Amino acid sequence: MRLQEFQRLYFLRVFNCFPLCYVLYFLLFLALALGACTEQGKMGEQLKQVAEKTLSEQKFAQFDLEFLLGEEHDLEAVEVLVKYDHTLKHEQKYKAYPFSKVFASLLAQGDYDWIQASDPSKILITYKCVDGYNASTTLDVALSQESYIAFTDLNSETEAWTGRMASKMPPFYLVWEEVPYDDHSLLWPYGLSKLTLTPYEAAYASIMPKENLEGFKLYETHCLKCHSLNKIGGVMGPEFNYPRNILSYWEADNMWAFLNDPKSFRYNSKMPPITYLERAQFDEIVKYLRELDQMPRDPS
Numbered sequence: 141m142r143l144q145e146f147q148r149l150y151f152l153r154v155f156n157c158f159p160l161c162y163v164l165y166f167l168l169f170l171a172l173a174l175g176a177c178t179e180q181g182k183m184g185e186q187l188k189q190v191a192e193k194t195l196s197e198q199k200f201a202q203f204d205l206e207f208l209l210g211e212e213h214d215l216e217a218v219e220v221l222v223k224y225d226h227t228l229k230h231e232q233k234y235k236a237y238p239f240s241k242v243f244a245s246l247l248a249q250g251d252y253d254w255i256q257a258s259d260p261s262k263i264l265i266t267y268k269c270v271d272g273y274n275a276s277t278t279l280d281v282a283l284s285q286e287s288y289i290a291f292t293d294l295n296s297e298t299e300a301w302t303g304r305m306a307s308k309m310p311p312f313y314l315v316w317e318e319v320p321y322d323d324h325s326l327l328w329p330y331g332l333s334k335l336t337l338t339p340y341e342a343a344y345a346s347i348m349p350k351e352n353l354e355g356f357k358l359y360e361t362h363c364l365k366c367h368s369l370n371k372i373g374g375v376m377g378p379e380f381n382y383p384r385n386i387l388s389y390w391e392a393d394n395m396w397a398f399l400n401d402p403k404s405f406r407y408n409s410k411m412p413p414i415t416y417l418e419r420a421q422f423d424e425i426v427k428y429l430r431e432l433d434q435m436p437r438d439p440s
């Protein structure tokens with residue numbers, strides 16, 4: 141074979157086979173890439189499961205505010221003018237620590253990576269008060285705007301707290317600068333002494349409904365801080381599910397009437413009237429409580 145002929149043949153062969161090679165290479169690449177993707181997808185899924193598992197493991201942090209803020213610290217107190225104090229129902233001025241600063245310094249004191257690494261809407265924060273009021277909300281709500289840990293009433297010139305506040309507010313009172321009077325989504329715990337943080341789902345495992353999530357949310361916002369369920373929640377009012385569900389001995393209509401005007405049932409009732417709920421919302425709460433009655437009771 142002459143060189144020229146050889147070259148031509150060779151060229152043709154290579155040339156002929158090139159597109160095919162490309163197609164094959166391309167297919168191989170595609171297969172590998174696809175494989176890698178699904179592998180990655182699987183790994184992502186596994187990682188997610190691990191993350192969820194870690195989140196639902198019993199994690200818990202408790203901060204004793206009285207102790208921690210009583211010690212030496214470098215947090216600076218500020219003056220806060222509260223436009224409408226939801227407990228006192230008027231404008232009020234306090235000396236207080238900004239909550240975000242306190243919170244950051246608490247987290248800096250220990251190994252709280254699980255709090256920092258979690259979605260704040262999945263972490264439950266509970267304000268524990270000396271009178272047994274345990275108000276909880278998710279961390280995203282607690283940090284949605286600045287709140288203040290108040291320790292002195294600035295309307296008084298002599299004492300830390302004046303009048304009826306003296307027996308109610310200490311050691312701390314959580315306030316917000318500017319929340320409209322009809323916004324009940326934020327908490328104003330007084331007699332505040334401790335904070336606890338725990339993953340939301342683990343904390344509420346035994347009271348999470350399968351169906352009536354809306355009723356649960358409403359109960360969580362408006363009742364749980366005073367009425368525990370399976371011993372979860374506040375203890376200012378009576379427990380509503382353990383050992384017996386409230387609806388097995390209170391009629392829903394009477395509960396509704398009581399809620400709106402407790403003193404029409406008991407002249408000395410300690411429950412503040414709740415008049416801002418609509419009947420339809422209350423009915424959701426009732427549906428949730430009925431579902432809870434069918435669930436296993438696990439008061440841990």
Ligand code: HEC
Nearest residue numbers: 362363366376377378395398399402406409410411412414
């Ligand atoms: C700030 C605390 C507080 C909140 C919030 C609260 N309650 Fe109460 N509740 C009480 C207290 C305290 C009692 C104890 C009875 C009394 O003093 O009359 C009570 C009693 C009751 C009773 C009478 C039960 C019994 O057997 O004595 C019903 C019904 C009731 N609450 C329903 C509700 C519902 C429903 C909600 C939520 C929409 C709610 N309460 C929110 C504090 C609260």
